[in-house]
Amino acid sequence: MEKVLSLSNIIWRRNGDTILDNISFEVNPGEQWAVLGLNGAGKTSLLDIIMGYNYPTAGSASVIGTEFGRASLPEMRKRIGYVSSSLDKFHETLNRETGLNIILSGKFSSFGIYRDIDEETKKHAEQLLNDLNLNHLADRTYNTFSQGERRRILIGRALMGQPELLILDEPCSGLDIRAREDVLKIVNRIPEEERHLLYVTHHIEELTGAITHVLLIKDGRIVAAGPKGEVLTGSLLSDTYKTPVKVYFENERPWLVIDDVEGNNE
Numbered sequence: 001m002e003k004v005l006s007l008s009n010i011i012w013r014r015n016g017d018t019i020l021d022n023i024s025f026e027v028n029p030g031e032q033w034a035v036l037g038l039n040g041a042g043k044t045s046l047l048d049i050i051m052g053y054n055y056p057t058a059g060s061a062s063v064i065g066t067e068f069g070r071a072s073l074p075e076m077r078k079r080i081g082y083v084s085s086s087l088d089k090f091h092e093t094l095n096r097e098t099g100l101n102i103i104l105s106g107k108f109s110s111f112g113i114y115r116d117i118d119e120e121t122k123k124h125a126e127q128l129l130n131d132l133n134l135n136h137l138a139d140r141t142y143n144t145f146s147q148g149e150r151r152r153i154l155i156g157r158a159l160m161g162q163p164e165l166l167i168l169d170e171p172c173s174g175l176d177i178r179a180r181e182d183v184l185k186i187v188n189r190i191p192e193e194e195r196h197l198l199y200v201t202h203h204i205e206e207l208t209g210a211i212t213h214v215l216l217i218k219d220g221r222i223v224a225a226g227p228k229g230e231v232l233t234g235s236l237l238s239d240t241y242k243t244p245v246k247v248y249f250e251n252e253r254p255w256l257v258i259d260d261v262e263g264n265n266e
């Protein structure tokens with residue numbers, strides 16, 4: 001079966017700085033990945049390579065069967081869903097739209113355009129609202145939604161395009177603990193046979209059961225990439241975060257504590 005993602009020896013340089021240094025990693029069908037790393041480690045730069053917004057200085061990339069340089073990026077992007085807190089800049093355009101219309105707009109990969117919507121498309125959007133427990137937002141406008149509701153409706157919108165790869169870039173940033181769990185419930189339901197997640201976060205406790213694999217990045221290089229249980233170790237995370245940490249699992253979710261090596265808390 002074709003790889004979901006395959007990056008081979010990717011190098012990306014800007015103004016003499018090597019931002020991504022020899023990145024190779026693959027996502028196989030059925031794997032759901034999280035990406036962890038400090039501020040400035042290169043996570044967004046990597047996502048921009050995957051989306052074709054940045055062109056690698058060297059190396060090759062193939063995303064959902066599309067090899068860069070050979071295919072139409074707009075066509076490829078239609079098969080990828082992307083939700084990021086940087087989409088906040090679109091709030092102005094979204095404010096007067098209802099939840100249902102925002103979900104529907106996912107079909108057309110643009111905000112605010114509703115061409116002739118057939119009955120089947122509308123039913124699909126309503127089903128999605130129902131599956132995500134967002135029915136109460138169908139007829140309300142975006143400006144009345146809470147932060148958590150906004151993130152959930154934008155994830156719903158991305159799912160409307162039936163993406164093969166859904167990239168969630170810090171979807172829980174700025175949310176309180178309850179809103180975050182609501183978003184994570186949705187995230188947990190996303191993986192399906194033909195749908196894959198790439199989940200970027202600063203908080204390992206967001207790596208719920210849906211996530212099977214983890215990529216750790218430090219200073220533009222891969223520290224480790226592999227099954228969640230093998231990668232989420234104190235020593236690999238201490239290296240990635242340049243901070244001594246320990247990991248423990250509770251209800252199959254990982255949590256991080258600072259490893260107080262000097263006993264300063266005593």
Ligand SMILES: Nc1ncnc2c1ncn2[C@@H]1O[C@H](COP(=O)(O)OP(=O)(O)OP(=O)(O)O)[C@@H](O)[C@H]1O
Nearest residue numbers: 014015017019037038039040041042043044045046
């Ligand atoms: N276009 C650019 N030109 C020069 N430097 C850049 C460019 N884009 C990113 N960088 C630098 O590359 C490094 C990696 O940035 P990137 O945004 O990928 O990090 P990140 O891991 O996403 O960080 P954060 O967690 O803060 O979002 C940073 O040092 C940043 O300043």
